Amino acid sequence: MTIHKEGYTSIAIAGLLYVLLSYLTFTFVSADLPVLAWIIFVLLTAFFLFIVSFFRIPKRAMTFEAKSVIAPADGKVVVIEEMTDVEYFHDRRLQVSIFMSPANVHVNRSPVDGKILYSKYHKGKYLVAWDPKSSTENERHSVVIDGPGGPLLVKQIAGAVARRIVNYLKAGQEVKQNSELGFIKFGSRVDILLPPGTPVNVRIGDIVQGGVTVIARYP
Numbered sequence: 001m002t003i004h005k006e007g008y009t010s011i012a013i014a015g016l017l018y019v020l021l022s023y024l025t026f027t028f029v030s031a032d033l034p035v036l037a038w039i040i041f042v043l044l045t046a047f048f049l050f051i052v053s054f055f056r057i058p059k060r061a062m063t064f065e066a067k068s069v070i071a072p073a074d075g076k077v078v079v080i081e082e083m084t085d086v087e088y089f090h091d092r093r094l095q096v097s098i099f100m101s102p103a104n105v106h107v108n109r110s111p112v113d114g115k116i117l118y119s120k121y122h123k124g125k126y127l128v129a130w131d132p133k134s135s136t137e138n139e140r141h142s143v144v145i146d147g148p149g150g151p152l153l154v155k156q157i158a159g160a161v162a163r164r165i166v167n168y169l170k171a172g173q174e175v176k177q178n179s180e181l182g183f184i185k186f187g188s189r190v191d192i193l194l195p196p197g198t199p200v201n202v203r204i205g206d207i208v209q210g211g212v213t214v215i216a217r218y219p
Helices: 005-028 036-055
Strands: 068-070 075-084 092-100 106-107 112-122 141-145 150-158 166-168 180-184 188-194 216-219
Touching: 005 036, 075 188, 112 166, 141 166, 150 166, 150 180
Parallel strands: none
Antiparallel strands: 068 216, 075 092, 092 188, 106 180, 112 141, 141 150, 150 188, 166 180
């Protein structure tokens, strides 16, 4: 396991606060309330370990299949439905949405090989990630990848807790399947918009792994 570069600053700040608050706890609380001091210390330790784990990149055997769409994120499949895309395609698309809890790995990956046709950040609200309106009203970053089965759109969506979306892709860039697409801090959602009729390999409620789980296979 390694730590993602997006976490270096956050972990450093959390580490400094952890040391400072632990010192203050055992200096001013421990003498009169030793049990309380240890409770505070355990909570501080748990919080620091959570921050570290949030930015983890576990070692995985990635799935590479040219005609398949691989999960761009860890999480739970919460939506599989046809919808009308008003941002890029302006037609019907098959949407697959993955909800990422704060406990999930938050690296986002390219689901296919291809060329970036579109990359755009949108300011927005911070509705809970499972709200249907979050796809079009929340802060988000959309990229369109022209892959083996045609263009697909991957949308990073901020949630009620997530307040920072990082995206590394620019229009004209070539990407490889499972290469890093970006990072979303502290829970959110990722949508994939596929051509209608694309055979989907997952069901609502399934738990998927980014870079591993096959979301769909092109005919």
